[in-house]
Amino acid sequence: MTLMIMENIQNRIDYLRKELIRHNGLYYESNNPEISDSEYDSLAKELEQLEKENPLFASPNSPIKKVSGFVSSSFEQIKHSSPMLSLDNTYSQKETAKWYERIEKNLNNKNTGFTIEPKIDGVSASLTYINGSLTAGATRGDGETGEDITENIKKVKNIPHKLKVDNLPYFFELRGEVYIDKSDFRKLNEEILRSTGQKFANSRNAASGSLRQKNPQITAERKLRFFVHSFGKIDGKQFESQSDFLQYCRKCGFQLQDNFKICHSLKEIMDFMKIMINSRDLLHYEIDGLVIKVNSLQLQKELGYTNKSPRWAIAFKFPAKQATTKLNRIRVQVGRTGIITPSAILESVTLAGVTISHATLHNFEEIERLNVNEGDTVLIERAGDVIPKIVKVVKKENRGFFKPPHNCPSCNSGIVKENEEEVAYRCINPECPAQFRRHLIHFVSRNAMNIDGFGKAAIDQLLDRKKIQILADIYYLKYDDFIELDLFKEKKTNNLMKAVAVSKKCPLSKLLFALGIRHIGEKVSKIIAKRFKSMDALFNASIEDFTRVPEIGSILALSLKEFFENKTVRNVINNLIAAGVNMIEPETEQFGTQFDGKMFVLTGELKNRTREQADKIIKSLGGKVTSSVSKKTDYIIVGANAGSKLKKAKELNVKIIDETEFDVLTGKLSLIESTKF
Ligand code: IVH
Numbered sequence: 053m054t055l056m057i058m059e060n061i062q063n064r065i066d067y068l069r070k071e072l073i074r075h076n077g078l079y080y081e082s083n084n085p086e087i088s089d090s091e092y093d094s095l096a097k098e099l100e101q102l103e104k105e106n107p108l109f110a111s112p113n114s115p116i117k118k119v120s121g122f123v124s125s126s127f128e129q130i131k132h133s134s135p136m137l138s139l140d141n142t143y144s145q146k147e148t149a150k151w152y153e154r155i156e157k158n159l160n161n162k163n164t165g166f167t168i169e170p171k172i173d174g175v176s177a178s179l180t181y182i183n184g185s186l187t188a189g190a191t192r193g194d195g196e197t198g199e200d201i202t203e204n205i206k207k208v209k210n211i212p213h214k215l216k217v218d219n220l221p222y223f224f225e226l227r228g229e230v231y232i233d234k235s236d237f238r239k240l241n242e243e244i245l246r247s248t249g250q251k252f253a254n255s256r257n258a259a260s261g262s263l264r265q266k267n268p269q270i271t272a273e274r275k276l277r278f279f280v281h282s283f284g285k286i287d288g289k290q291f292e293s294q295s296d297f298l299q300y301c302r303k304c305g306f307q308l309q310d311n312f313k314i315c316h317s318l319k320e321i322m323d324f325m326k327i328m329i330n331s332r333d334l335l336h337y338e339i340d341g342l343v344i345k346v347n348s349l350q351l352q353k354e355l356g357y358t359n360k361s362p363r364w365a366i367a368f369k370f371p372a373k374q375a376t377t378k379l380n381r382i383r384v385q386v387g388r389t390g391i392i393t394p395s396a397i398l399e400s401v402t403l404a405g406v407t408i409s410h411a412t413l414h415n416f417e418e419i420e421r422l423n424v425n426e427g428d429t430v431l432i433e434r435a436g437d438v439i440p441k442i443v444k445v446v447k448k449e450n451r452g453f454f455k456p457p458h459n460c461p462s463c464n465s466g467i468v469k470e471n472e473e474e475v476a477y478r479c480i481n482p483e484c485p486a487q488f489r490r491h492l493i494h495f496v497s498r499n500a501m502n503i504d505g506f507g508k509a510a511i512d513q514l515l516d517r518k519k520i521q522i523l524a525d526i527y528y529l530k531y532d533d534f535i536e537l538d539l540f541k542e543k544k545t546n547n548l549m550k551a552v553a554v555s556k557k558c559p560l561s562k563l564l565f566a567l568g569i570r571h572i573g574e575k576v577s578k579i580i581a582k583r584f585k586s587m588d589a590l591f592n593a594s595i596e597d598f599t600r601v602p603e604i605g606s607i608l609a610l611s612l613k614e615f616f617e618n619k620t621v622r623n624v625i626n627n628l629i630a631a632g633v634n635m636i637e638p639e640t641e642q643f644g645t646q647f648d649g650k651m652f653v654l655t656g657e658l659k660n661r662t663r664e665q666a667d668k669i670i671k672s673l674g675g676k677v678t679s680s681v682s683k684k685t686d687y688i689i690v691g692a693n694a695g696s697k698l699k700k701a702k703e704l705n706v707k708i709i710d711e712t713e714f715d716v717l718t719g720k721l722s723l724i725e726s727t728k729f
Pocket of ligand 1: 171174
């Protein structure tokens with residue numbers, strides 16, 4: 053190797069070591085990471101590879117040789133009875149299968165079972181019980197020594213202070229994860245933003261920041277939770293397996309995770325992985341993967357440890373929800389209510405398996421709060437089906453401040469600055485073409501009047517040709533108007549004409565949502581429609597009539613009253629009535645909202661219920677059942693002997709679930725093996 057190349061390798065190794073140490077500090081010490089876990093892992097992998105190939109440059113102090121972590125000087129220190137290690141990661145089902153095969157081989161196929169548990173995105177902690185009394189709580193720290201957070205741990209609500217079971221071990225050190233539920237995290241971030249102008253980047257940071265408070269009273273207010281996943285030193289009791297240990301913890305009063313399973317084959321593991329990938333967004337806490345462990349403690353012992361992690365366990369990490377990328381441009385657009393909103397055009401990046409090139413910026417205050425501008429490198433996040441958002445700036449390139457425009461980018465009229473719950477910039481020209489276009493797009497959308505096939509391209513062309521000038525014009529469009537549009541042939545035109553006609557029968561709730569009343573979303577539209585039953589009743593309702601509805605406060609009531617009193621609105625609605633649009637809410641039963649707007653297809657023979665029963669369950673949870681698979685299908689439920697629909701679903705990458713997974717989604721089944729527990 054030439055000197056030059058060696059020098060380059062040395063430089064790269066130095067750089068990677070420094071970067072990894074810096075990112076460790078940001079993650080563990082400041083709770084303020086700049087990069088996602090998978091970006092961190094790829095830097096670590098590169099360093100590991102370089103060190104392996106170039107032993108000359110290896111160093112015992114390399115960050116990949118140690119368990120990452122941090123012990124702050126603001127807490128006393130606690131030495132762990134045995135090191136708190138980390139887990140090796142895999143990122144695909146294939147890599148996980150390889151790990152499984154290696155384990156089976158190393159154990160000469162005498163292994164009898166694996167456990168799979170969600171990998172909760174929280175902060176690890178160790179709890180020590182002596183004679184059943186909680187005596188110490190510590191963070192992982194650097195793996196050998198942690199911070200003494202005993203008083204804070206005592207404030208975590210579901211951690212028992214005394215264990216009340218017979219045959220308690222004299223010394224019992226439990227390890228687990230402190231975390232915060234998604235809804236509590238959202239609320240906490242709103243409060244923190246209001247009081248400090250800053251937010252936690254994710255729920256893990258929130259849990260860690262809340263746990264490591266000097267004042268335990270603050271920890272008490274943060275709604276933290278704990279779940280047990282492993283143990284350290286135990287004196288005076290022996291367990292056979294991980295599942296026995298967890299079962300005992302449950303008896304002791306610890307809350308365990310529902311989604312835990314014992315598997316006996318690779319297929320069972322893969323099936324469970326699939327269920328959990330699909331239900332990740334439905335869980336009330338964040339998980340970033342699954343942990344698979346050899347169940348027998350004797351076999352765990354045989355497999356042993358590397359200096360960083362156990363050989364008997366592996367973490368299968370889900371695709372990252374966060375990534376860093378460059379913000380190329382801030383685009384300003386007019387929404388359907390005239391609000392001018394900025395959005396970010398990004399350098400494309402893959403996030404949770406999807407290519408992302410746009411992110412929301414909410415409003416101009418958000419730009420100011422983030423101190424973000426064109427050219428900066430940003431951390432973005434995509435959670436569930438939500439549009440990606442910018443979490444924070446990680447590298448500032450543009451020192452200037454982004455300024456809101458003075459004129460509407462569509463009609464050029466002046467912009468008004470309004471103070472709602474947050475400051476909004478609004479174009480108040482009722483004839484602003486951008487607003488009308490946005491309103492049309494919203495009106496025909498799936499959760500509004502659901503006119504399937506009425507895309508943005510069709511709307512733009514019909515607007516250009518002046519075929520739509522007021523909302524009700526949609527219902528007077530003729531065959532000839534559609535057939536002239538780009539990509540419209542006979543079948544598409546006929547289908548769209550049918551969809552337009554069917555949409556006239558939409559229930560009042562859909563129409564209310566479609567009309568885009570300020571502050572009134574889908575849920576409130578349903579509530580009002582159910583309560584008032586007809587458009588006539590809404591026109592005649594007083595503010596008091598509205599506030600009598602428990603879900604409606606004074607802001608919503610005022611918005612509704614203003615809307616139904618407005619002359620233009622009355623005109624719009626009269627024109628819709630003249631076009632034959634339904635103004636009544638039919639009597640239906642709605643039980644839940646879990647599947648709101650989600651589209652299902654049923655195929656094959658179901659064994660636990662009839663098609664009609666499945667249909668009813670889906671509808672009762674707010675979902676829809678259609679007979680054919682399309683790009684819009686969210687889930688296909690597959691029974692025995694499924695055929696062409698399943699094939700099409702696979703081609704279109706639709707989420708495929710069986711009846712058991714369907715039970716999980718509907719919350720009917722806890723996956724704990726009842727025979728074992
Ligand atoms: S078992 C030797 N099980 O993930 C470590 N860990 O990336 C045994 N974690 O430090 C840990 N959920 O804090 C285990 N179900 C689970 C877990 C879990 C989250 C954390 C844990 C660990 C980290 C490794």
